[in-house]
Amino acid sequence: MRTMALRDFQQRGAASLPPGSLADPLLLSGRNGQYFLVPVTGSDVGRQYEALRQALAILSIRQTQLKAREAGLDRMTMEDIEAEISATRAERRMLKTAK
Secondary structure, three states: OOEEHHHHHHHHHHHHHHHHHHHHHHEEEEOEEEEEEEOOOOOOOHHHHHHHHHHHHHHHHHHHHHHHOOOHHHHHHHHHHHHHHHHHHHHHHHHHHHH
């Protein structure tokens, strides 16, 4: 994966891109985060945008699943889940009546 300082890209624009970088995504790194610069190929921008959004959504789901597994939530039974739901509902009812 090619990387570049975000500041270089901001200052010099396309002239700062490494040769041949228009074919692959480029990782721009700065103090406030990292960003992908993804080239658009062909004329079907809408489909490419949707494919990118789907890939990011799948990644987000996988990260959430990993966190749940690490927290042991994958071992919860239906009874455990129902107990959590009941406890949350009871707490919300108590808060409503306290107002």
